[in-house]
Amino acid sequence: MSMIFGVPAAVLSGQLLIGVINGAFYALLSLGLAVIFGLLKIINFAHGAMYMLGAMATVIMFDALGINYWVALFVAPVLVGIVGMVIEYFFLRRIAGQDHIYSLLLTFGIALMIQGVLTNIYGVSGLRYSMPDVFKGGVNLGFMFLPYYRAWVIVAALVVCFGTWFMIEKTKLGSYLRAGTEDSQLMQGFGINVPLLVSLTYGFGVMLAAFAGVLAAPIYSVTPVMGSHILIVVFAVVVIGGMGSIGGAIITGILMGIIEGLTKTFYPPASSAVIFLVMVVVLMIRPSGLFGKEA
Amino acid sequence: MNQPVNQTDIQHGILEQQRSEDRKKLMVNGVLLLLLLAAPFVMYPVFLMKILCFALFAVAFNLLFGFTGLLSFGHAAFLATGGYTTGYLLTNYSGLTTEMGIIAGTLVATLLGLAFALLSIRRQGIYFAMVTLALAQLVFFFFVQSKFTGGEDGMHGIPRGELLGVINLDDNLNMYYFVLAVFIGCYLLVQRIVSSPYGQVLKSIKQNEARAVSLGYNVDRYKILAFVISAALAGLAGSMKSVVFQLASLNDAHWHMSGEVILMTLVGGMGTLLGPVVGATFVVNVEYQLSQGPLRDWVDPILGGIFVLTVLAFRSGIVGEVQKFVKKNLG
Numbered sequence: 001m002s003m004i005f006g007v008p009a010a011v012l013s014g015q016l017l018i019g020v021i022n023g024a025f026y027a028l029l030s031l032g033l034a035v036i037f038g039l040l041k042i043i044n045f046a047h048g049a050m051y052m053l054g055a056m057a058t059v060i061m062f063d064a065l066g067i068n069y070w071v072a073l074f075v076a077p078v079l080v081g082i083v084g085m086v087i088e089y090f091f092l093r094r095i096a097g098q099d100h101i102y103s104l105l106l107t108f109g110i111a112l113m114i115q116g117v118l119t120n121i122y123g124v125s126g127l128r129y130s131m132p133d134v135f136k137g138g139v140n141l142g143f144m145f146l147p148y149y150r151a152w153v154i155v156a157a158l159v160v161c162f163g164t165w166f167m168i169e170k171t172k173l174g175s176y177l178r179a180g181t182e183d184s185q186l187m188q189g190f191g192i193n194v195p196l197l198v199s200l201t202y203g204f205g206v207m208l209a210a211f212a213g214v215l216a217a218p219i220y221s222v223t224p225v226m227g228s229h230i231l232i233v234v235f236a237v238v239v240i241g242g243m244g245s246i247g248g249a250i251i252t253g254i255l256m257g258i259i260e261g262l263t264k265t266f267y268p269p270a271s272s273a274v275i276f277l278v279m280v281v282v283l284m285i286r287p288s289g290l291f292g293k294e295a
Numbered sequence: 296m297n298q299p300v301n302q303t304d305i306q307h308g309i310l311e312q313q314r315s316e317d318r319k320k321l322m323v324n325g326v327l328l329l330l331l332l333a334a335p336f337v338m339y340p341v342f343l344m345k346i347l348c349f350a351l352f353a354v355a356f357n358l359l360f361g362f363t364g365l366l367s368f369g370h371a372a373f374l375a376t377g378g379y380t381t382g383y384l385l386t387n388y389s390g391l392t393t394e395m396g397i398i399a400g401t402l403v404a405t406l407l408g409l410a411f412a413l414l415s416i417r418r419q420g421i422y423f424a425m426v427t428l429a430l431a432q433l434v435f436f437f438f439v440q441s442k443f444t445g446g447e448d449g450m451h452g453i454p455r456g457e458l459l460g461v462i463n464l465d466d467n468l469n470m471y472y473f474v475l476a477v478f479i480g481c482y483l484l485v486q487r488i489v490s491s492p493y494g495q496v497l498k499s500i501k502q503n504e505a506r507a508v509s510l511g512y513n514v515d516r517y518k519i520l521a522f523v524i525s526a527a528l529a530g531l532a533g534s535m536k537s538v539v540f541q542l543a544s545l546n547d548a549h550w551h552m553s554g555e556v557i558l559m560t561l562v563g564g565m566g567t568l569l570g571p572v573v574g575a576t577f578v579v580n581v582e583y584q585l586s587q588g589p590l591r592d593w594v595d596p597i598l599g600g601i602f603v604l605t606v607l608a609f610r611s612g613i614v615g616e617v618q619k620f621v622k623k624n625l626g
């Protein structure tokens with residue numbers, strides 16, 4: 001067996017694969033946060049809860065109604081997106097003119113509520129969700145074994161990430177969004193319904209989180225607290241990438257997943273902290289993040 | 296110009312008004328002090344000490360959030376660092392008297408605060424909140440991995456020891472009056488800071504940082520000092536808490552704790568002196584009452600609901616709302 005830096009190649013590539021997959025989740029989640037922050041200037045502390053809702057909805061819909069994975073892949077994000085828009089309409093809109101800090105505190109409270117209620121109903125031990133049959137098994141690449149589902153997660157996440165980036169940076173709708181946040185009054189003067197645009201953006205951002213949740217359902221343990229574990233890591237990813245930078249969020253997400261995987265191979269005790277260490281270093285050298293503009 | 300007499304009259308009137316206000320304040324404070332002194336004979340002292348420790352924690356946090364306008368989402372790190380340091384020292388070095396352990400814990404938290412401040416001070420608003428959150432998470436992982444903290448189990452059986460080697464703190468009453476004395480000392484210190492010229496600069500930074508800069512203030516230095524003082528007091532709260540409960544656990548380091556102290560400050564009234572104390576009392580009581588009743592599993596969602604309600608409906612908190620009410624109806 002070939003060795004790389006004293007570690008068997010198979011172990012290294014296995015950890016790298018896990019790293020890339022985690023990175024795909026970080027990318028999807030930080031992308032949603034970046035969209036919401038970049039366009040609405042809201043730090044969405046409820047993002048982890050939305051990710052969790054996506055995963056929970058997938059499991060619950062399957063158990064109660066027999067709705068399969070492929071349908072859930074579309075239905076769960078839409079449902080969560082509607083929940084997000086309701087939250088935006090009834091709560092976030094009321095504090096629109098206030099200090100941004102209040103949006104952070106408000107979404108934090110909402111996350112506590114959602115998470116707490118679901119914990120009471122479903123407990124914290126985790127729900128079981130079986131993988132669709134298509135994805136059982138995998139392919140041997142010679143140097144490592146690649147399960148089909150993991151490959152699917154990477155592809156799906158990358159496609160959605162790229163699609164979102166394209167939509168916001170390159171299309172007409174995206175330019176409306178960006179303009180609406182620059183000067184909402186002027187946009188309203190041009191006859192564009194800015195409040196609706198804001199609602200839709202928030203809904204879309206949390207849809208991305210829910211989509212990540214559906215992808216996570218077959219491979220991670222689905223519990224009401226799954227979101228709060230990953231949320232803080234994703235915050236760090238967003239800080240490293242540069243707040244509000246859409247492309248930065250995607251690249252940094254995958255990069256951080258890989259770094260985490262490598263750390264797990266070479267020095268396991270530091271693996272959960274390494275992203276925060278990277279963050280400290282980045283902040284010292286480039287306070288506005290790797291891809292952020294100087295604030 | 297024509298009526299100099301009138302002007303002095305007005306000045307005199309203002310002075311007189313201020314004096315009567317001061318007198319009122321003194322009376323209120325006197326009554327509060329008497330209540331606090333008598334409280335352990337009516338209520339369980341350990342519960343009261345819990346409130347005092349959290350009140351000090353919230354007062355420390357409020358100095359930064361309420362008066363300087365910096366939202367730290369990582370204050371749990373200082374609470375836990377103070378607690379663990381004091382716990383470790385008192386458990387392993389029996390020669391140390393209790394107050395030395397507490398001072399050491401406070402110092403370590405202060406140094407950590409300086410490190411946090413230097414790293415985060417260049418960012419503002421929500422950026423600042425996220426940076427402090429991530430730094431605190433780093434501290435959390437350090438405590439999870441370290442052997443001396445006891446990991447998930449926490450640090451148990453921290454000896455309360457003797458204050459100055461003389462006063463036996465195993466006695467709950469002695470312990471209570473010690474905690475109360477420290478709390479009142481810190482409260483007066485914060486009161487002094489806030490009303491000092493330095494405190495005025497902090498408030499001006501909160502209101503309009505750009506203007507404070509243009510007036511020639513080195514804003515970063517003011518903010519760093521405020522952060523360090525706040526971290527020191529939070530560490531002191533954690534140190535005392537670990538002595539009172541003879542326990543330091545990961546709960547104190549978790550980011551939920553950072554969220555809780557924000558809730559306490561917000562509910563009580565940020566930017567007021569008494570607000571965080573009222574808020575801490577309120578939150579600790581709500582948690583305790585809920586945990587005793589049929590709603591014991593609903594503490595988190597209910598706290599979340601209080602959070603939402605406070606942000607939406609009464610951002611100035613209990614004390615702020617009462618002040619408004621008094622001004623409107625009685626002033």
